[in-house]
Amino acid sequence: MSATATSGLHVGQALRRKEDPRLITGRAQYVDDITLQRTLWMALVRSPEAHAKIVSIDPSLALERPGVHSVFTGDDLGDLGGPLPLAWVPPGIEVNNPEHWPLARGAVKHVGDPVAVVLGEDRYSVIDAAEDVAAQYEPLPVVTDPEKALEGPPFVHEQFGTNQVHQWSLGGGDLDAGFAEADVIVERRIVNHRTAGAPIEARGVLADYRAGDLTVWSATQVPHFLRLFLALLLGIHEERVRVIAPEVGGGFGSKLQVYGEEVLAAWCSRKLDRPVKWIETRTENMAVAHQGRDQIDYVRMGAKRDGTVTALHVKIIADLGAYNMLLTPAIPSLGAFVMSGCYKIPAIQTDITGVFTNKCPTDAIRGAGRPEATHLIEVTLEQLALELGMDPLEIRRKNFIPKDDFPAETAIGVVYDSGDYEKTLDKLLEHVDMDSFRREQEELRAQGVYRGIGFSTYTEICGLAPTRVVGPEGFGNQAGFWESAMVRVHNTGAVTVYTGTSPHGQGEETAFAQIVADKFGVDPEVVEVIHGDTGTGPEGRNTYGSRSLAVGGEALARCANKIAEKAKAIVAHNLEAAPEDIELEDGKFAVRGSPDKGMTLAEVAGAAYLNKVPDGMEPGLEDTSFYDPENFVFPFGAHACVVDVDPETGKAKVVRYVAVDDCGNPINPMLIDGQVHGGIVHAIGQALYERVHYDEQGQLVTGTFVDYALPTAAEVPSFETDRTVTPSPVNSLGAKGVGEAGTIAASPAVTNAVIDALRPLGVSYINMPLTPMRVWEAIAEARGAGLQGGVPA
Amino acid sequence: MSTPVRVTLHVNGVEHHLEVEPRTLLVHALRDHLGLTGTHIGCDTSNCGACTIHLDGRAVKSCTVLAVQADGAQIATIEGMAHDGELHPLQEAFWNDHGLQCGYCTPGMIMAAAGLLAENPNPTEQEVRHALEGNLCRCTGYHNIVKAVLDAAKVKAATIAGPSTPSEGPEVSA
Numbered sequence: 019m020s021a022t023a024t025s026g027l028h029v030g031q032a033l034r035r036k037e038d039p040r041l042i043t044g045r046a047q048y049v050d051d052i053t054l055q056r057t058l059w060m061a062l063v064r065s066p067e068a069h070a071k072i073v074s075i076d077p078s079l080a081l082e083r084p085g086v087h088s089v090f091t092g093d094d095l096g097d098l099g100g101p102l103p104l105a106w107v108p109p110g111i112e113v114n115n116p117e118h119w120p121l122a123r124g125a126v127k128h129v130g131d132p133v134a135v136v137l138g139e140d141r142y143s144v145i146d147a148a149e150d151v152a153a154q155y156e157p158l159p160v161v162t163d164p165e166k167a168l169e170g171p172p173f174v175h176e177q178f179g180t181n182q183v184h185q186w187s188l189g190g191g192d193l194d195a196g197f198a199e200a201d202v203i204v205e206r207r208i209v210n211h212r213t214a215g216a217p218i219e220a221r222g223v224l225a226d227y228r229a230g231d232l233t234v235w236s237a238t239q240v241p242h243f244l245r246l247f248l249a250l251l252l253g254i255h256e257e258r259v260r261v262i263a264p265e266v267g268g269g270f271g272s273k274l275q276v277y278g279e280e281v282l283a284a285w286c287s288r289k290l291d292r293p294v295k296w297i298e299t300r301t302e303n304m305a306v307a308h309q310g311r312d313q314i315d316y317v318r319m320g321a322k323r324d325g326t327v328t329a330l331h332v333k334i335i336a337d338l339g340a341y342n343m344l345l346t347p348a349i350p351s352l353g354a355f356v357m358s359g360c361y362k363i364p365a366i367q368t369d370i371t372g373v374f375t376n377k378c379p380t381d382a383i384r385g386a387g388r389p390e391a392t393h394l395i396e397v398t399l400e401q402l403a404l405e406l407g408m409d410p411l412e413i414r415r416k417n418f419i420p421k422d423d424f425p426a427e428t429a430i431g432v433v434y435d436s437g438d439y440e441k442t443l444d445k446l447l448e449h450v451d452m453d454s455f456r457r458e459q460e461e462l463r464a465q466g467v468y469r470g471i472g473f474s475t476y477t478e479i480c481g482l483a484p485t486r487v488v489g490p491e492g493f494g495n496q497a498g499f500w501e502s503a504m505v506r507v508h509n510t511g512a513v514t515v516y517t518g519t520s521p522h523g524q525g526e527e528t529a530f531a532q533i534v535a536d537k538f539g540v541d542p543e544v545v546e547v548i549h550g551d552t553g554t555g556p557e558g559r560n561t562y563g564s565r566s567l568a569v570g571g572e573a574l575a576r577c578a579n580k581i582a583e584k585a586k587a588i589v590a591h592n593l594e595a596a597p598e599d600i601e602l603e604d605g606k607f608a609v610r611g612s613p614d615k616g617m618t619l620a621e622v623a624g625a626a627y628l629n630k631v632p633d634g635m636e637p638g639l640e641d642t643s644f645y646d647p648e649n650f651v652f653p654f655g656a657h658a659c660v661v662d663v664d665p666e667t668g669k670a671k672v673v674r675y676v677a678v679d680d681c682g683n684p685i686n687p688m689l690i691d692g693q694v695h696g697g698i699v700h701a702i703g704q705a706l707y708e709r710v711h712y713d714e715q716g717q718l719v720t721g722t723f724v725d726y727a728l729p730t731a732a733e734v735p736s737f738e739t740d741r742t743v744t745p746s747p748v749n750s751l752g753a754k755g756v757g758e759a760g761t762i763a764a765s766p767a768v769t770n771a772v773i774d775a776l777r778p779l780g781v782s783y784i785n786m787p788l789t790p791m792r793v794w795e796a797i798a799e800a801r802g803a804g805l806q807g808g809v810p811a
Numbered sequence: 812m813s814t815p816v817r818v819t820l821h822v823n824g825v826e827h828h829l830e831v832e833p834r835t836l837l838v839h840a841l842r843d844h845l846g847l848t849g850t851h852i853g854c855d856t857s858n859c860g861a862c863t864i865h866l867d868g869r870a871v872k873s874c875t876v877l878a879v880q881a882d883g884a885q886i887a888t889i890e891g892m893a894h895d896g897e898l899h900p901l902q903e904a905f906w907n908d909h910g911l912q913c914g915y916c917t918p919g920m921i922m923a924a925a926g927l928l929a930e931n932p933n934p935t936e937q938e939v940r941h942a943l944e945g946n947l948c949r950c951t952g953y954h955n956i957v958k959a960v961l962d963a964a965k966v967k968a969a970t971i972a973g974p975s976t977p978s979e980g981p982e983v984s985a
Contacts, residue, residue: 034906041914042902044849044889048915051848141839142832218853218861218949219915267851267915268949300854523913523950688909695952696912723858723947731940731953760952 026536032688033542035528046265049222049237050297057224058087060283060296061144063134063151064305065126068162068376068716069174070155072124075134080150085143088290089151091134092121095285099251103276104342105243108186108351108370109494115183116175118341120278120285126155127174127340128376129718130305135282137294160716164337164373165314174340174374183338183372184347188354191365191429196329200320204402209785210390212312212337212710213703214720215383216728219267220303225283226293233260233553236280239269240560241520243344245552247276248284263550266522270700271382272307273522274562275344304721309710310383312337313350315394319401325408325416329365332357332394338372339379345386346379347372352387352479352563358428359395360439360477360654361417366429376716382562384700385758388478389765393786396474396766400773404782410770411447414475415440425649425747432487434477434652435754438680438744443475445742446656446678455660463778468663469673470777472770476763477654480755481748482563484647500646501565502556503574505534505581507639509627511620513538513545515577518558519570520550524757525689526566530574532685533751537578538585538619539605556642564755567685568651572749577643579750582607584639585622591632592617592625651746651754655679657698659767663775668794670772672702676738679759682745683752690756691739697760698737703729705768709787776800818882822847823891831878838862840878841888849889849918853947860946863919863926864888870926872945889918892925901925901963910959912950920946924960933964 040046063075077089101117117123122131134151138144159172167174167181174181197203224235232254238244241261249256266273279296287294298307316333336350354368403413419426421438428434455471462469485498502518515534519526526549531542548554559569586600589607599610608616617625625631626639660674677694684690707727711719720726745752765786772788773781780800784792815830822845829844841847841864852874853859862873865887892899901921904910911917920943927934927942934942939960940953948956 035909037914038906038911041911041917042889042898042905042921043893044847044918046914047848048851050842050852141843142834216949217913217915218859218947219851219913220853266913267853268913270949300856300859525912692909692912692951692955695954696950697952699952700949722856723854724856728947728949730945730947731943731957734953736936736957737952737954 028532028535028542029685031532031686033528033532033686035525036531036542037525037527048219048265048267049224049235052224052235052264054224054226054293057293057295058137058139058290059141059144060286060294061136061148062132062279063136063148063153065122065129065131065133065155067126067155067157068129068160069158070126071158072122072126072133073154073156076152077134079152080136080147083143083147083150085139086147087137087139089134089136090121090286092119092123095119095121098285099253102278102281103247103344104346106345106348106495108184108348111184111186113184113342113347114175114178115342120282125158128378129716130302130378132278135286137286137290160376162375162377162712162714162716164335164375167373167375168371174376181374183342183374185371186351187367187369188351188430189367190431193329193331193365193367196365197320199322199328201323202402202405203318203320204398204405206317206398206401206783208315208317208394208397210311210313210315210393211786212380213310213383213708214304214710214726215270215272215307215310216726217268217270217272220298220300221273221277221279221307222297223280223283224293224295225287227284227288227291231258232284232288233262234280234284235262235264237266237273238263239266239273239520239522239562241550241552242518242558242560244276244280248281251281252284252288260553262553263520263522269522270384271310271386271562274382275308300723301721304726305718306378308343308381309339309378310380310386311390311704312380313390315390317394317398319398321402321406323406325406325413327361327363327417330357330363332368334368334370336370336372337375337377337380339375339377341379343379343381346381349380349382349387350390353391355430355432356388356391356477356479357395358430359392360419360437360475362419363417364429377712384697385761386563388758388762389701392474392476392478392762393766393769396476397769400472400770401783410473411443414443432479433649435649435746435748436744437477437652437654438742439475439654442654442678442680442742443656445740446658446676449676449738449740450658468665468775468779470661470663470771470773470775472659472767472772472774474657474763474767477652478759478762479650479652480564480758481568481647481651482565484649487649498646499559499565499569500644501570501573502558502642502644503570503577504555504642505574505577505640507581507619507623509623511540511544511618511623513540514548515545515574516548516555517570517574518556518560519566520558520561521566522561524566524693525686529567529685529689530571533571533575534578537575537582539602540619564757567753568749568755569645569647571685571753572647572751573643573645575750576645577641580641580643581639585619587635588622588625588631589617592630647748649748651682651748653679653681653754653756653759655759655763657763657767659764659771661768661771661775663772663793665779665797668790668792668797670706670788670793672734672768674735677760677763678740678742679756680742680744681756681759682754683743684741685751685753693756694739694760695737697758698764699729699734700761701764702734702768705765705786706788707733816879818878820881820886821884822886823888829878833879835878836874837876837878837881838873841873847888847890851915851918853915858947859916860923861916861919863922863946865922865926868929870923889921892921900966901960904959904963904966908955908959908962910951910955916946916948920948920956924963927960928964936961
C-alpha cells in the first residue's frame with residue numbers, strides 16, 4: 019500500500035484536546051474518585067524480607083480492630099484457576115517460570131511480596147490492621163547481583179537449581195568475518211540501571227461482583243487483557259466480566275500488567291459479596307509495581323579505520339527480579355530487534371540471559387528494551403568515534419542506512435519501513451551550530467565551566483505487533499496484535515467511535531476525532547471517542563509500545579472508510595447519481611462537478627436510519643474493523659543535549675536540548691511535541707537522577723519520592739523541537755508512533771554530553787546514573803590515573 | 812479509631828460542618844467527606860504536590876495538613892477555580908498550551924501556579940520552574956506547563972489569586 023498524504027481540514031492541525039475540560043476542572047474520574055455503596059477497603063500485608071520462608075501468619079489482633087471485616091492469606095485462595103500469567107516469551111525457548119500467586123504461598127521472594135489481605139470498613143483502619151497482622155518469617159539467603167546470581171547458589175527459586183530464567187539470541191550476518199575485518203574493536207560494559215515507571219497516579223482497583231457479574235475499574239493500560247485473565251483465574255465466563263479503565267493517571271508501561279491486587283480485589287468482592295477497593299500508596303508502588311531496564315550490556319563493536327562499523331556483538335545480562343510477570347523475559351528481546359540502530363551493520367548478534375534476583379520483577383517501562391538498545395548503540399558509537407579520533411556526527415553519517423535503501427532489511431532480518439536519517443540530522447544542525455558551540459565550550463572551560471554536547475540518532479520499532487512479522491511465519495511467536503475500531507454514526511450525524519486501544523494521557527480522544535472528522539466532513543467536536551471499557555465496543559488489544567495511532571488509528575481510518583463508502587452509495591441512491599461520482603467536498607458527500615448537489619453526514623445518517631438505502635443494503639450507519647498491520651513502523655530522529663558539569667561537585671545539568679523527530683505524517687503536532695517533551699524528561703531522569711536501588715540484603719533503599727528522584731521543573735530546560743516528515747508506507751495514515759521516542763532517544767544524548775564535558779579532565783567513559791557522586795568519583799579517578807601516569811591533575 | 816472531632820471548613824465559598832477522626836488528612840476530608848475528588852494524592856511524602864490546594868490564600872499540600880488544623884479556614888480547590896462557566900486564566904492556558912496529558916498532577920499544578928501568580932504576577936521562566944519544584948509531572952516534561960503559567964500571567968496577571976473569597980454561600984453539613 020502506498021502512503022497517502024493525510025493532511026486535511028483537521029488532520030495535521032494542533033487542535034486543543036477534547037479531554038481537557040474535565041481534567042482542568044477537577045471533574046475527571048480516576049479509580050479512587052469512584053464510590054460504591056457498601057464498599058470494603060483492602061490493604062495488603064507485605065513482606066519486609068527479600069527472601070524468606072513464611073513460618074506463620076496470625077491475623078487475630080487485626081481482626082479485633084473495629085471496622086475490620088476479614089483477613090485472607092495465600093492458603094485461602096485455593097480456588098484460583100492458576101497463578102498470575104506470563105503471557106509472552108521469546109520464541110523457541112524454554113523459560114524457567116515459577117508460580118507467582120497474588121498472595122505468596124510458603125515463601126516470599128522480594129520486599130513487598132504480599133502475604134495477606136485485610137478488608138475493612140474504611141481507608142485508615144485497614145492500613146492499621148495490616149500492621150497488626152503478625153507474620154513470622156525465616157530469612158533465606160538473598161541474591162541481588164545478577165552476575166553473581168548466575169554463578170551459583172543461593173537460588174531465588176530452589177527448584178530450578180539455577181537463577182537463570184532463559185537464554186535467547188537474535189542475530190544475522192557473519193560476526194567472525196565482521197570482527198576479522200575490523201581495524202578497531204571497542205568493548206564496553208554498559209550498565210542500564212533499574213528504574214521505576216512512577217506514574218503520578220499509583221495503581222488502584224475497585225471490584226464489584228454482584229449476582230454473577232463482575233465489574234472492575236482499574237488504573238490499567240490493558241483492560242481487555244485484564245478481563246480475559248480475570249475470567250480465567252476466577253472461573254467466570256468472559257462475557258460476565260467487564261473491566262473499565264476510567265481516567266488513568268499515566269502508565270509508562272507500569273500499568274501494562276495483570277497484577278495480583280486486581281485479581282485479589284475481584285476475588286474478595288465475590289467472596290464477601292461487597293464491592294472492594296484498593297488504592298495503592300506510593301510506597302507500595304515503588305516496591306511492587308513492576309520496574310524496568312536493569313541490564314548489564316557487554317558490547318563489542320568493530321570498525322574499519324574510516325569508521326565503517328563491521329560487526330556488533332551484545333551480551334545482555336537482564337536482571338528480571340523475582341518472578342516473570344506478563345511480558346518480563348520478552349522485554350530485552352524488543353531491543354534485539356533494533357540492535358542495528360539506524361546504521362548499516364553487516365553482522366549483529368544479541369545474546370540475552372535473563373536472571374532471577376530477590377527484587378521486584380521487571381517488565382515493560384516506557385520504551386521497553388529499545389531505550390537499552392539505543393543507549394548502548396549510541397554510546398558505543400561515540401566511544402568508537404573517540405577511539406578513531408573522528409567527529410561523532412561524521413561516524414554516524416558514515417554508517418547511516420542510505421535513504422534509497424528503504425524499505426531496508428537489517429542484518430537481523432527486520433525490515434525498516436521508511437527513513438531519511440541524513441535529513442533529520444541536517445535539520446538538527448540547523449538548530450545547533452557546532453562551530454560556535456565548540457568555541458563557546460573552550461571559552462567556558464577557561465572559566466571553569468565544563469560544557470559538553472552529546473548526540474543520539476535513533477530509530478525504534480513500534481506499532482506492536484504485526485502477526486506477519488512476529489508470528490509463526492516470522493520470528494516464531496504465537497501471534498501478534500491487531501487492533502479494532504467501531505464507528506457509529508447517529509441519526510443526527512453525530513459520531514461515536516470505539517477503539518480497542520486504552521489511552522491514558524496520550525490524547526487519542528482528540529487525534530482519533532480528527533481522523534474521523536476528515537473522513538466524514540464533520541467537526542471533530544461531534545466525534546466522540548470511547549475507550550478503555552470492555553463493556554462497550556469490540557475486543558481490543560489496548561495501549562503500549564507506541565501502537566495506538568499506527569495500529570488503532572489505522573483500524574479506525576479503515577472503519578471510517580467503510581462507512582464513507584456506504585455513505586456514498588446512499589447519497590448516489592438518493593440523488594440519482596453513480597456512487598463513483600460521489601466525493602467528499604466542503605463537508606458534503608457531493609456529486610462530482612455539482613458541489614451544491616450533495617448530502618451532509620447528518621442527511622446521510624437520516625436516510626440510512628429511515629432505510630432510504632439501495633436495494634439489498636442494510637439500513638443504519640455503523641461498522642467494525644480489525645486491522646493487523648503488514649509491518650512495524652520505525653520512527654527516527656536526531657537529538658542533541660548540552661550539559662554543564664561542575665567538576666567540584668560532580669553535578670551535571672541539562673542546559674539545552676534539541677530534538678528533531680520523524681514520526682511520519684503528523685495527526686496533531688501539538689500532541690507529538692507533548693509526547694516528545696515528556697519522553698525526553700523520562701530519559702533525563704534515568705540518565706542523571708533516577709535509580710531503583712536495593713542494598714545487598716535486598717532491601718529497597720529508594721522506596722519513596724524522597725529517595726527516588728524524579729526530575730522536577732527546576733531540573734530541566736524548555737526544549738527545542740522540530741520535525742521532518744517521512745511517511746510510513748505501512749498504513750494509510752502514513753503515521754508512526756511517538757509515545758516512547760523521546761525516552762528511547764535521550765539517555766545516550768545526555769550520557770555522551772557528560773562524557774564530552776569531562777574529556778578534558780581525562781574521563782572517557784561513565785555509566786548512568788550520572789549523579790554528582792558518580793561523576794565526582796569518575797573525575798577523581800581520572801585525576802588519580804593521570805597522576806600515576808605522570809601527568810599532574 | 813478515636814472520637815470524631817467537629818470541624819468547619821469554608822471550601823470554595825461554601826461552609827461545611829464535618830465530623831472527622833483527629834488524624835484525618837485534609838485531602839481525605841475534601842475527597843471522602845465532601846466529594847471534592849479533583850484534589851489528588853500521588854505520594855506519601857509531600858513530594859508530588861498533586862494534592863495542592865489553597866489554605867487561607869496560600870498554596871499548601873493538603874496531604875500534609877490535618878483537617879482539624881484547617882478548622883475555620885478558607886479553602887480553595889480546583890473545583891472552585893472556574894466561575895459561572897468561565898475558566899480561570901490558568902485553566903484556559905493549560906488547555907491552550909497542552910499543559911497536561913493524563914491530567915492527574917494538573918489540579919495541583921494549577922493551584923500551585925495560582926499560588927505563585929498571587930505572590931508574583933509576572934514571573935520569569937526560572938521563577939516558574941522553581942515555584943513548581945514541589946509538583947511532579949511524569950507526562951509533560953514540564954515544558955508546556957511552564958509555558959501555560961507564563962501565558963496565564965500575561966493574559967490576566969492582575970486578577971489571578973482570589974480563590975480565598977469569604978464565604979457567601981449557604982451552610983452545608985457533610
